[in-house]
Amino acid sequence: MRITQGCFSFLPDLTDEQISSQVDYCLSKTWAIGIEYTDDPHPRNTYWEMWGNPMFDLVDPKGVMMELEACRKQFGDHYIRFNAFDSTRGFETVTMSFIVNRPKVEPKIRMIRQETDGRSQRYSFETVR
Amino acid sequence: MDGDIPAPLPTTVDLRAEYESSGVKELLDDLDQEMIGLKPVKQRLRETAALLLVERARKSLGLTHHTPTLHMSFTGNPGTGKTTVALKMAGLLKRLGYVRKGHLVSVTRDDLVGQYIGHTAPKTKEVLKKAMGGVLFIDEAYYLYRPDNERDYGQEAIEILLQIMENNRDDLVVILAGYADRMDKFFESNPGFRSRIAHHIDFPDYQNEELHRIATHMLTEQNYVLTEGAKAAMDDYIALRRSQPHFANARSIRNALDRARLRQANRLFSSASGPLDATALSTIEEQDIRASRVFSGGLDSDRKEDAA
Numbered sequence: 001m002r003i004t005q006g007c008f009s010f011l012p013d014l015t016d017e018q019i020s021s022q023v024d025y026c027l028s029k030t031w032a033i034g035i036e037y038t039d040d041p042h043p044r045n046t047y048w049e050m051w052g053n054p055m056f057d058l059v060d061p062k063g064v065m066m067e068l069e070a071c072r073k074q075f076g077d078h079y080i081r082f083n084a085f086d087s088t089r090g091f092e093t094v095t096m097s098f099i100v101n102r103p104k105v106e107p108k109i110r111m112i113r114q115e116t117d118g119r120s121q122r123y124s125f126e127t128v129r
Numbered sequence: 130m131d132g133d134i135p136a137p138l139p140t141t142v143d144l145r146a147e148y149e150s151s152g153v154k155e156l157l158d159d160l161d162q163e164m165i166g167l168k169p170v171k172q173r174l175r176e177t178a179a180l181l182l183v184e185r186a187r188k189s190l191g192l193t194h195h196t197p198t199l200h201m202s203f204t205g206n207p208g209t210g211k212t213t214v215a216l217k218m219a220g221l222l223k224r225l226g227y228v229r230k231g232h233l234v235s236v237t238r239d240d241l242v243g244q245y246i247g248h249t250a251p252k253t254k255e256v257l258k259k260a261m262g263g264v265l266f267i268d269e270a271y272y273l274y275r276p277d278n279e280r281d282y283g284q285e286a287i288e289i290l291l292q293i294m295e296n297n298r299d300d301l302v303v304i305l306a307g308y309a310d311r312m313d314k315f316f317e318s319n320p321g322f323r324s325r326i327a328h329h330i331d332f333p334d335y336q337n338e339e340l341h342r343i344a345t346h347m348l349t350e351q352n353y354v355l356t357e358g359a360k361a362a363m364d365d366y367i368a369l370r371r372s373q374p375h376f377a378n379a380r381s382i383r384n385a386l387d388r389a390r391l392r393q394a395n396r397l398f399s400s401a402s403g404p405l406d407a408t409a410l411s412t413i414e415e416q417d418i419r420a421s422r423v424f425s426g427g428l429d430s431d432r433k434e435d436a437a
Contacts, residue, residue, distance in 0.1 A: 059230045060262025062300045067258070 001108050003041045006081055007098040016065065019100050023061035026084040031095060032056040033064050034083045037075045041107060042127045054085060068100060077103045138191040144182060152224040153178050160217050164210055165346065166339035173330050174221070181225045198327040199227060199302045200294055204309035205332025208378030211306045212266065218304065219264040228302055230262035238272040241286040249282040253289045261300050270305035271315035291321045335378050340367045344382050353390070358415030366423055373427040385421065392417040
């Protein structure tokens with residue numbers, strides 16, 4: 001199922017040019033870009049694996065796209081996302097996060113029911129590979 | 130309504146108007162004013178600007194064009210303005226649209242070469258990522274290649290640079306800088322670099338008169354004035370300093386002026402008998418310059434070497 005996490009996730013996949021212009025917008029606001037990847041799209045999986053360090057001193061999106069190419073070469077069948085981090089005082093947070101690469105076949109997410117005391121049900125989600 | 134039909138291409142282009150509207154004229158005029166001397170450099174910059182303007186004009190008329198090779202090599206002694214001109218070059222390229230962002234990243238060998246195996250490639254790649262969209266200025270470029278030490282990792286950095294210089298010509302302009310003779314040797318042993326560099330610009334040493342003007346310019350910027358005696362002393366100083374070791378053109382002048390200001394401050398401090406006005410605080414007297422060790426033959430360490 002096509003997961004809808006992050007910005008632009010309801011749109012069709014962004015082209016490299018579109019990704020580049022989004023990165024340009026982030027860099028123009030002096031936000032740092034960090035690349036993360038994972039193969040588990042569970043909604044509670046907040047912390048994906050980092051690809052290299054967040055790039056704080058870049059001026060042009062080409063540098064970020066070079067890193068994305070390298071990440072795609074190694075983890076082409078994983079989810080890859082860009083996080084834009086705003087380091088101004090009072091914010092110090094990720095302001096923008098969007099998926100830039102999806103695996104060819106996206107895993108399904110299944111709901112599990114668990115019976116607890118009385119006959120209460122606890123519901124949780126699980127990624128199905 | 131089809132928004133995809135391209136607008137018809139113009140059939141003529143006014144180069145003069147382009148020259149002014151793109152901000153190139155302003156930048157070159159600034160360069161003429163701010164930098165003293167450097168005639169061949171300014172000439173070359175004007176020629177490069179003309180070439181890039183015409184290329185841009187051809188592109189706007191729909192003629193095919195390949196990105197011109199813009200990598201350059203600046204050769205010359207220290208203190209002749211190579212880094213300053215590289216910065217101006219970055220601004221020029223940005224105004225003509227040949228680099229996207231026009232920032233300058235200035236590095237030396239240590240920023241590119243690692244200390245152990247596997248360290249060089251990520252280090253160089255980090256620097257290149259930062260420099261993308263602008264100009265990478267590599268100072269003392271010949272240190273990248275150390276043929277005598279086979280454990281040196283400079284060759285790796287060179288290879289990465291060469292590949293980027295060829296494949297990412299739209300994204301990055303590389304300017305190498307250093308002494309003329311050592312750069313020649315460097316290019317001889319790395320023909321790959323020489324073939325990728327389109328423009329070789331030599332920075333001649335400043336003349337005495339030009340150094341004097343630079344000194345006056347620096348002082349005026351800081352609201353200082355030289356007395357007539359001080360001006361004569363400055364002329365003598367420049368003539369003497371040039372022949373002494375480690376002469377670094379404009380940088381030596383800047384250091385000399387800093388020391389003159391130090392002596393002026395001490396003189397005012399120790400001999401002030403009443404309140405001082407702005408004129409007194411801004412005037413550099415002859416003795417502030419004559420007190421320099423240059424007039425007695427140079428630094429003690431240099432003189433000892435001569436004697437020995």
